[in-house]
Amino acid sequence: MDRLDAIRLFVRLVECGSFSAVGREAGIGQPAVSKQIVALERHLGAQLVLRTSRQVVITETGQTFYESAKQLVDDFDALESSVGERQQSPRGVIRINTAPAHGRLWVTPLLPEFLRRYPDVAVELSVSERQVDMVGEGVDLAIRHGRLVDSSLTARKLSETDFILAASPGYLAARGVPTRLAELDRHACIVFAKGRERRPWSFKVGQETVSYVPHGSVLTGDAEHIRAAVLCGLGVAQAPFWLLANEIRSGEVQVLMPELQPERLPVHLVYPAGRRIPMRVRVFIDYLVEAFERPEAPPLRAKKIRHVAS
Template sequence: MRVSLLDRVNAIRLFVRLVECGSFSAVGREEGIGQPAVSKQISALERHLGAQLVLRTSRQVVITEVGQTFYESARQLVDDFDALESSVGDRQQSPRGVVRVNTAPAHGRLCITPLLPDFFRQYPDVAIELSVSERQVDLVGDGVDLAIRHGRLVDSSLTARKLSETDFVLVASPAYLAAKGVPIQLPDLDQHTCIVFAKGHESSPWSLKVGQEAVSYVPHGSLLTGDAEHIRAAVLSGLGIAQAPFWLLADEIRSGQVRVLLPALQPERVPIHLVYPAGRRVQMRVRMFIEYLVSAFASPEL
């Protein structure tokens, strides 16, 4: 049976996603077809090429050396084909498919998930696969379409869109301050219990600003954690003073449930960016989500 060009391109597209996802079942879920159907199309592609692209084992999928070489060209072919389709069809089609987004856990829960209902109303055929991690993921290696990064960017292989900026503030609950007093100047922090953000076993210093000079202050306290959600819970529980991004406790700060301390020591605002791999065409569904987030984050409340 003769295979059409479109069928062949679709098989190549499945192979590209297989390399990026590392799983037949993941590709099947993404495309809305069964795992056997994905495997069958990849096998047909291998027969057409006369080469083995994938080694199948009971536990994993291994891309052969030939398959890896083929992937590099296949990725470009799929991008070019999508660009050709988009040049004609973007205005006639509504986006559909899965957008894979990575962000920090607390930021995802507090700042991204609340924005999704309106996005889904606008784009009902798009699904968001939200992965969370405190570490910076490898977008290509982990099959992520876009990630949200906090702080200055250093990876020149990524395209970036600025979402917003956030203040880093010193905060504590009124109950803690009533019991321990309110710090008036920097040395007063030495007399207070701090909630310490720690990476591994190392405490992260607080970045502060005295006049025009950047100052690093090493906090000391009984609770050390590498998770922003625990920083938030500790502040609300009255365990001490923390330095945190404004968005982590924005509602509580506005309501007075949490107080901002020593605002004169507040450092420069920290940028928040959307990043995605450079040099590739951005699929329409990803592009729509990027534009939606940029517009949503234009609100001063975020």
């Protein structure tokens, strides 16, 4: 038994709560993971895990051991990475997951400079509106919008994005400019929907957050189609600012009722916790963070726009 490998597997078992998930991540079978944990317990002379048919329960001794083991693994990985960086340049494939529209508009345009810096690195873009199983699908890094709920991931905040209400000037000329929330009932709404479930719009009214269920003839689960529908003059949409930023700047789209804009949502880079981050992934994380901090960074906030409709 390689004790460090066994300790690493145990750390991931605590964080994932599943022998099979750890096995998939490590590229070995579930029985092999179990065998390593049993050998570690035998070596330590203590039971770390209680196994039942439905769940894995970490013992009190196991929890205490985990806290020290986690620090040991992190320290070792940092040492290994620092030595490796002196010996070689980043190389290999980075598998990145992002929403289709965000990837096309604001991630892909950043790739030429990155690939010039690191010519031995390749980038594989996986695009989806759903949140993928990063370990199960072999994804190194994902860009997530909104509050994070998966505690098994490590997150690094990129920025925050505004959610704005918007429509084309042609639509507003024909239907009028809504100035109050109640007036949306008289307008065609472009609705983000999963299946037939419409996603409510959120507004800040005074100190309260208010939900509004939009109605309209256009429903879609894809941000690109929301953008296209707004540009075609099909109605009013609530969307992340970055989706329509260029069109807002050019005047093709107008922002409505900015005083009702809800709280900004965070944008994070996320990656599986507890594993060593390959140098190729780490340099891409640093590059994206740097790119989003530049004055000409991908636009995420409406405050950069001086003219809005009221």
